[in-house]
Amino acid sequence: KAGVTQTPRYLIKTRGQQVTLSCSPISGHRSVSWYQQTPGQGLQFLFEYFSETQRNKGNFPGRFSGRQFSNSRSEMNVSTLELGDSALYLCASSWGTSGEYSYEQYFGPGTRLTVT
Amino acid sequence: GENVEQHPSTLSVQEGDSAVIKCTYSDSASNYFPWYKQELGKRPQLIIDIRSNVGEKKDQRIAVTLNKTAKHFSLHITETQPEDSAVYFCAAKGYGGSQGNLIFGKGTKLSVKP
Numbered sequence: 444k445a446g447v448t449q450t451p452r453y454l455i456k457t458r459g460q461q462v463t464l465s466c467s468p469i470s471g472h473r474s475v476s477w478y479q480q481t482p483g484q485g486l487q488f489l490f491e492y493f494s495e496t497q498r499n500k501g502n503f504p505g506r507f508s509g510r511q512f513s514n515s516r517s518e519m520n521v522s523t524l525e526l527g528d529s530a531l532y533l534c535a536s537s538w539g540t541s542g543e544y545s546y547e548q549y550f551g552p553g554t555r556l557t558v559t
Numbered sequence: 560g561e562n563v564e565q566h567p568s569t570l571s572v573q574e575g576d577s578a579v580i581k582c583t584y585s586d587s588a589s590n591y592f593p594w595y596k597q598e599l600g601k602r603p604q605l606i607i608d609i610r611s612n613v614g615e616k617k618d619q620r621i622a623v624t625l626n627k628t629a630k631h632f633s634l635h636i637t638e639t640q641p642e643d644s645a646v647y648f649c650a651a652k653g654y655g656g657s658q659g660n661l662i663f664g665k666g667t668k669l670s671v672k673p
Contacts, residue, residue, distance in 0.1 A: 550595075
């Protein structure tokens with residue numbers, strides 16, 4: 444099976460702009476979670492989508508949003524970018540349902556976002 | 560909400576020695592505890608996990624133990640090798656919705672010296 448993929452891998456944006464990141468989960472996985480990774484804060488949960496619905500949300504401002512499509516691919520959007528949004532954005536997919544292996548999350552390679 | 564603390568933040572061992580990383584969690588309802596290994600410039604990789612109905616799990620040189628009463632879990636790596644050098648993250652599945660989300664510790668940078 445192909446792993447989780449993310450596009451683009453690198454992005455440079457200026458303050459005030461918006462950005463859209465994409466994540467394609469492992470085939471059959473219906474849950475996609477997004478995380479922000481920074482040296483100071485580590486891995487922080489942004490939100491989780493399952494069957495096109497946001498199921499969980501972390502403690503991030505409303506500038507961070509996401510969606511999921513019927514094929515389970517997910518996008519996240521950050522509007523009005525700030526310097527502090529510079530980070531590695533990781534998505535992870537899982538089955539998302541009950542069952543022995545349902546909790547296992549597999550990460551994509553990430554999108555490195557730099558805001559100048 | 561869930562909070563996960565991880566110690567130590569850095570760990571240096573000689574090749575062949577054992578390494579132990581410890582994590583504590585706050586939410587007694589958490590029931591899933593994975594460990595991830597992240598090499599420099601790469602994605603976090605799931606290396607082992609444990610559920611709350613199990614006290615210990617082993618996979619070759621890696622083992623994880625869970626003490627639900629004390630709310631802590633540990634990663635044990637035996638016979639360390641230079642390729643074990645990486646940042647290791649513990650996590651706990653928070654309580655929320657039908658799945659909850661993973662709350663991560665801050666990570667432990669493990670260096671294995673040949």
